[in-house]
Amino acid sequence: MKYKQTLLFSMLFLVGSHNYAQAALPPTLITNSPNLSVNNNSAATKETNQSVAAALPAAESDLPPPFGSNLFIGGYDSTSAANINADYRIATGDKLAIWIWGAVNVNEVVVVDAQGNIFIPEVGPINVLGTRAGDITKLVERRVSQVYTQDVKTYVNVLTATPVSVFVTGPVLRPGQYAGVSSDSLLAYLKRAGGIDSERGSYRHITIKRKNKIIANYDLYDFLLNGNLKQFQFKDGDTVVVAQQGTTVIVEGGARNPFRFEFSNKKADGNELIKYSRPLAKVSHVGVMGNRKTGPFSVYLPYSSFSNVTLADGDRVMFKDDLHAQTMNLRLQGEYLGPSFYTVEKGTRLYDFLNYIAINPQESNYQSIYIQRKSVAEKQKAMLDQSLDRLERSIYTTPASSDGEAVIRAKEAALVSEFVQRARQIKPEGKVIISDAGQLANVRLEQGDIIVIPKRSDLINVGGEVLMPQAVVYNKRATLNDYVAWAGGFSERGDEKRIAVIHANGMVSFNSGSKLQPGDQVLVMPHIDTKNMQLVKDMTQIVYQIAVAANVVL
Numbered sequence: 001m002k003y004k005q006t007l008l009f010s011m012l013f014l015v016g017s018h019n020y021a022q023a024a025l026p027p028t029l030i031t032n033s034p035n036l037s038v039n040n041n042s043a044a045t046k047e048t049n050q051s052v053a054a055a056l057p058a059a060e061s062d063l064p065p066p067f068g069s070n071l072f073i074g075g076y077d078s079t080s081a082a083n084i085n086a087d088y089r090i091a092t093g094d095k096l097a098i099w100i101w102g103a104v105n106v107n108e109v110v111v112v113d114a115q116g117n118i119f120i121p122e123v124g125p126i127n128v129l130g131t132r133a134g135d136i137t138k139l140v141e142r143r144v145s146q147v148y149t150q151d152v153k154t155y156v157n158v159l160t161a162t163p164v165s166v167f168v169t170g171p172v173l174r175p176g177q178y179a180g181v182s183s184d185s186l187l188a189y190l191k192r193a194g195g196i197d198s199e200r201g202s203y204r205h206i207t208i209k210r211k212n213k214i215i216a217n218y219d220l221y222d223f224l225l226n227g228n229l230k231q232f233q234f235k236d237g238d239t240v241v242v243a244q245q246g247t248t249v250i251v252e253g254g255a256r257n258p259f260r261f262e263f264s265n266k267k268a269d270g271n272e273l274i275k276y277s278r279p280l281a282k283v284s285h286v287g288v289m290g291n292r293k294t295g296p297f298s299v300y301l302p303y304s305s306f307s308n309v310t311l312a313d314g315d316r317v318m319f320k321d322d323l324h325a326q327t328m329n330l331r332l333q334g335e336y337l338g339p340s341f342y343t344v345e346k347g348t349r350l351y352d353f354l355n356y357i358a359i360n361p362q363e364s365n366y367q368s369i370y371i372q373r374k375s376v377a378e379k380q381k382a383m384l385d386q387s388l389d390r391l392e393r394s395i396y397t398t399p400a401s402s403d404g405e406a407v408i409r410a411k412e413a414a415l416v417s418e419f420v421q422r423a424r425q426i427k428p429e430g431k432v433i434i435s436d437a438g439q440l441a442n443v444r445l446e447q448g449d450i451i452v453i454p455k456r457s458d459l460i461n462v463g464g465e466v467l468m469p470q471a472v473v474y475n476k477r478a479t480l481n482d483y484v485a486w487a488g489g490f491s492e493r494g495d496e497k498r499i500a501v502i503h504a505n506g507m508v509s510f511n512s513g514s515k516l517q518p519g520d521q522v523l524v525m526p527h528i529d530t531k532n533m534q535l536v537k538d539m540t541q542i543v544y545q546i547a548v549a550a551n552v553v554l
Contacts, residue, residue, distance in 0.1 A: 064250060067259035067276060068203045068224050071187070072195030084158050086134030088183045089233050092116060093162035096128070096136065100144060102151040109159065123147050133158045164234050168193035170242030171201030182234045186218055189240055196242055204264045205243035210235060219264065225276075247313040251277045254319025263311075271307040273317060279303070285322040290315035330445060332357065333372075334453035335364040344445070350434065351442045353451070365454040365519060367438040370431050370506035372450040377430025380549040384428065387542045388420045423542060428549035431506040454504045457519040462487035464524035465494030474518040483522050490524060498525030500547045508548045523547055 090096075092112050098120060100106035110118040116129025118140075126143045128136060141154040161181040166189050169175045173194025180189060186206070190196060196203060203224075208216040216232050223229045247263045255277040263272065270286070286306040289298045291314060299309070303319070311317070330342045330353065337358040344353060350371075359366055395409075395416045434441045445451075460483055463469040467488030475482070480499055490496060501509050504519035516522075525543055 064252070064258055064260050066198045066203065066245075066248070067257060067261050068196075068220055069198040069259075071203075071220065071224065072191050084133055084161055084181075085183060086132065087231055088133040088158065088161065090116075090128045090131045090133065090136060090158070091162045091182055091233075091235070092129065095159040097157045097159050098140065099155045100148075100152060102153050103148055104152060120144070162236075164236045164238070166234050167237075167239040168242075169239060171197040171199075171244060172242055173197055180234070184234065185229065186232060186240065187223075187229070189234075190242075193240075200245050202243040202245045202262060204246060204262050207241045207243070208232065208234075209239040209241060210237070221262075221264075221276075249273055249311050249313075250316045252316055252318045254283050254321065255279045266313070268311050269307065270309040270311065273311060274307060277317075277319075279319040280321070282321040283319040285320045287318045287320060288315055325447075328445070328447040331448075331450045332453065333450055335359065335455040336453050348445050349442050350440060350445060350451075353445060354440075357453075359453065363456055365456045365504055368435055368454050368503070368505035368519070369440060370433055370435065370452050370454075371443070371445075372452060373430045373432050373446060374448050375430070375446065376432055377428045377549075380428035380430060380545070384426065384542065384545050384549065385424065387545060388423055391416065391542060392420055423546065426546055426550050431549075433506050435505040436507075452506075454519060457504075459518065460516060461521045462524075463521065464500075465491045465526050466524050467491055474516070478516070480512055480514070480516070480522065483516070484524060487522075493526045494524045495527035498527075498543075499523070500525060500544075502547075510544070 090112060092114055094112045096110050096112070096118060098106060098108050098110060098118075100120075104122070106120065108120065110120070112118055112128060115125075115127070117125040117127050119125050120140075120143075123144055126140060128139060131139055136158065137154065137156045140156045144152060144154050161183060163179055164182050165177055165179055167177050168189055172190065173196075175193060178189055178192040180192070186208070190206075203220040206218040206220065207214045208218075216230075218230075245262060247266050247268070248260050249263065249268070250260050251258050251273070256279075257277045259277070261273060261276045283303050285300060286303055286309075287298075287300045288306075288309060288311070289296075290312055291297055292312065297312075297315075301309070326346050327343050328346055328348075330344060332338075332340050332342070337360060342353070342356075354369075395413050432443070434443055458474050459471040460474050461469075461471050462483050466484055467490075470487055472483055472486045480501070484490060484499070497512075498510065499512060500523040501511075501514045501516065502521040502523060503509070503517065525547065528543070
């Protein structure tokens with residue numbers, strides 16, 4: 001069968017018309033041997049670092065952590081003899097394994113002496129000091145070939161690196177002297193010292209000194225942001241110095257990185273902070289608070305103007321989404337043609353929206369439209385919770401005149417508590433009744449509204465306190481009691497005087513003379529039997545609330 005389509009709003013007033021159009025809606029552990037693996041994730045090390053950090057005072061308790069404060073949470077394994085990298089520079093004391101075969105056979109393990117030489121019989125001394133581990137074979141092979149010119153092959157392997165002792169000082173958790181190998185990274189030595197003190201230490205200014213002269217500078221932001229960490233070969237007696245924390249600016253919200261950022265200079269501009277903090281796409285304004293020589297400083301400006309703002313030490317920056325959305329999202333449910341989600345202008349009313357919804361009039365009950373609204377559901381839930389609180393107070397505060405009555409009250413309290421617990425799990429639907437006798441109220445729509453267009457039905461659903469809840473074919477001559485009888489009649493807990501009729505448009509009535517329509521639902525309420533009259537009132541109210549708000553009974 002080929003169905004005809006219609007615009008829903010037009011059908012509300014032009015029933016019977018067949019000329020319809022469909023439109024689209026507009027729009028750390030210290031090791032003394034380099035051969036030992038350092039387990040920096042041990043429980044003992046973590047506990048030590050945490051206890052040291054807790055013993056140090058904090059400038060302010062409400063400050064966010066510095067950017068990079070999690071850098072030393074990860075594991076740092078020390079370099080072992082088996083994994084010396086190709087860029088390692090040969091140092092005094094290193095052990096090399098040398099194999100020479102062919103016209104002559106040599107299998108020796110040699111040690112680099114104080115002059116940086118190794119000695120091979122018949123070849124003599126070879127200076128290897130400072131040579132890359134990846135180039136050592138070529139160097140030795142070239143010298144060997146000067147003595148043995150034919151049929152000789154050479155291979156050299158670095159067995160062990162010379163242990164070094166490095167001092168770590170400045171604002172770190174555990175300043176001191178730490179053992180490692182010369183190819184260990186700066187981060188490995190900082191990790192052994194417990195990491196940088198996040199309250200006082202600088203992540204931007206770290207120097208390495210040798211004989212009281214600075215030979216290397218590090219900025220860990222380059223590593224944190226870009227993964228760049230230049231290679232450095234330590235020597236025995238080198239000192240790692242962490243500087244005092246420099247100018248910091250606090251980002252309090254509206255960014256993917258809400259941290260305390262340190263700047264390499266005393267002042268910085270907003271553009272640099274944007275690069276570090278990565279504000280969210282929805283940000284429209286920026287608030288800056290701090291102090292200047294003239295006194296307290298505060299400014300609130302558009303995000304586009306923030307990049308040129310000069311920031312100072314201690315400034316607090318908050319990125320804000322301060323533009324109210326001029327559109328809202330709506331959803332359709334039920335029987336309709338077309339998509340389910342729509343974006344409309346703020347302030348749109350129901351008629352404006354329905355003008356663009358196509359339906360099949362033979363399938364859609366367009367005269368019984370209703371809305372499910374989140375704000376209404378929240379109010380219904382709040383009212384239900386208030387009634388449940390009142391019910392609990394009444395059962396627990398009712399006095400008992402005798403021991404026997406006290407036992408009864410205790411049992412009643414247990415039953416009521418179970419009822420309350422189940423009732424609190426009910427989630428109201430938040431129905432907004434907008435139709436009456438086929439006429440719709442042109443209500444203002446809200447963000448997140450669900451417009452429900454019921455499907456036409458020839459059935460009456462009967463549930464609640466009946467013996468056999470089921471769907472019965474609509475009979476215009478049948479009464480409420482007839483439908484209850486067709487569902488097996490009332491259960492033992494059914495109340496003949498309390499029958500709720502939930503109409504297709506969402507309206508609920510408790511009138512026994514209510515005229516039923518196809519698609520309606522019949523709910524038989526439970527009979528509440530108790531000696532406490534106040535309790536009867538409260539429980540009845542709750543049962544009615546649940547029936548109206550969620551179309552169910554407990």
